[in-house]
Amino acid sequence: MTTENPLKIVDISEINQSTAEELYDAATSQGFLFVEGHGFSQDEIDTVFKLSKQFFELDSSYKTKYAIDSSNHGYADFGGENLDPKGQKKGEPKEALNITDLNFLTGKSSKEIPDWFYEDPERERIISDIVGRFYELSIKILKLLAIGLKIDDSDEVKGEDWFQSRHSPSKVSGSTLRFLHYPGQKSLNPETVIRAGAHTDYGSVTLLFQQENQEGLEIYSPISKQWEPVPFVGADKSKSTTAGPPLVVNIGDILSYWTAGVLKSTIHRVKFPAKVQITGQDRYSIVFFSQPNDEALLEPVPSAAVKSIQNRGANNAVTHITAKQHLDNRLAATYGWTK
Incomplete structure (x- = not known):
């Protein structure tokens, strides 16, 4: 059975007004x-997923x-994270x-990462490469959204570069590359265990690669007002025989707050669908969470569309x-940390 795709597919090969309007x-x-x-490319995506799987297969005593x-x-x-602490008592x-702590000019973190990634220069190269490319892709998407929002030009920055100026590649930010592994679970009731509780993402935009036959992502659609599964969508081979499948992009809370809710930060979850x-089948996903620079103020975006919204988000602060x-604030709630 094929699940109908509830989401639009936008080709962002070119930065222009038409693409910006589709994305917006x-x-x-x-x-x-x-x-x-x-x-x-498909080969590049497969390589990253292979690296992720190899890491998670390492002994638990090493990973911890x-x-x-x-x-x-x-x-x-396992069990260390709870994205829906109000709705779930147990960790996921x-x-x-x-x-x-990523520097997008070098593709490296200033923090210690498992030394397994340095034992083979190719592993280290894969990480640095995907970090840099995810950053560049996130900036492209933010530029298109800025064009769609018709952000005002100022003496300091052009409107289309407003978001980019707050996502400098060398300044400290909370941007995160994340490898995820959800082991398979057999149960008579698909609702028995939620892999990742209902939540919205914290930052600007999230970029996600998932794999065929590893479904589980669902969104609570602002349009239908119900949970809708997000299927795997394959690449359009009529456009390219080597391109990887479309990736999932979603708006995070900061971008929604910045724009007074004009851009939607939608609730989503990962569950054990009946087929899986x-x-x-295990589920693996590769995620990049784009965050503004730490110092960026969450002030209203200078756009007529945003200015027209009263008493919401940054307009209400x-x-x-x-x-x-x-x-x-968000991380403290997710992990139960004391600030």
């Missing part, structure tokens, strides 16, 4: 979309030596590796917090 339309309606023309810290960097063991049945329970303050 998806971001202001569903908050989620598929993006093709992202520049990743690099346990996640209060900066959101490191390995999160997944493991993850977060790589933060039957097969017992008496004082403006920074991107780091916002992220720290």
